[in-house]
Amino acid sequence: MYVIFFGPPGVGKGTQAAIVAERTGWAHISTGDMLRAHVREGTDLGRKAKAFMDQGLLVPDDLVIDMFMARLAEIGDRGFVLDGFPRTLAQARALDAALARGGGAIDLAVNITAPDSVLVERMMGRAAESGRADDTPEAIRVRLEVQKPAAELLDHYRHAGKLKDIDGCPAVAQVTEAILEALGVGVRPQGPR
Ligand code: AMP
Numbered sequence: 756m757y758v759i760f761f762g763p764p765g766v767g768k769g770t771q772a773a774i775v776a777e778r779t780g781w782a783h784i785s786t787g788d789m790l791r792a793h794v795r796e797g798t799d800l801g802r803k804a805k806a807f808m809d810q811g812l813l814v815p816d817d818l819v820i821d822m823f824m825a826r827l828a829e830i831g832d833r834g835f836v837l838d839g840f841p842r843t844l845a846q847a848r849a850l851d852a853a854l855a856r857g858g859g860a861i862d863l864a865v866n867i868t869a870p871d872s873v874l875v876e877r878m879m880g881r882a883a884e885s886g887r888a889d890d891t892p893e894a895i896r897v898r899l900e901v902q903k904p905a906a907e908l909l910d911h912y913r914h915a916g917k918l919k920d921i922d923g924c925p926a927v928a929q930v931t932e933a934i935l936e937a938l939g940v941g942v943r944p945q946g947p948r
Pocket of ligand 1: 764790807808809811812813814815819838839842843846898
């Protein structure tokens with residue numbers, strides 16, 4: 756299956772995307788992780804992206820779309836879970852077109868939601884743990900304002916009958932179960948505990 760995870764920063768979409776990828780065997784594509792790797796390695800793309808990321812702003816479409824398409828081409832026929840892409844309608848259209856060329860389409864867009872107060876608390880906790888350069892209080896405020904999934908982006912998938920809202924407030928395992936149920940997929944059996 757081809758699945759997109761949407762949600763505001765701090766809602767746990769990265770955590771859930773990683774768990775769902777692990778449980779299903781699908782590829783997990785996180786454009787945030789990819790961009791951070793470019794910044795760490797000091798690539799040309801990393802240098803261009805850093806200024807936007809440090810301010811909590813979106814990296815320009817052309818840079819992100821090129822990077823994403825290269826990764827998509829690598830994963831072959833496996834299903835995927837997208838985490839952090841698409842973030843704009845231009846990115847969604849580029850994704851639709853790329854999948855259509857292979858006769859495919861997005862199966863489901865999972866929209867994980869939570870109130871702002873919960874999101875700020877979670878992001879401040881993560882900032883203390885990880886020391887991520889873009890987890891300063893000011894950048895968090897900007898990201899919450901700027902990086903909620905755009906209504907037009909959600910509408911793009913809602914109108915196609917592919918959007919499913921999931922409450923991101925419960926414990927991680929409960930949210931995972933709700934997502935897997937929405938996907939309606941058989942999952943790999945878990946090993947003995
Ligand atoms: P994330 O880990 O998904 O929160 O992404 C971290 C940062 O990378 C974001 O705040 C953006 O600056 C940038 N970024 C990640 N994915 C995208 C995307 N699809 N389009 C534009 N910018 C992105």
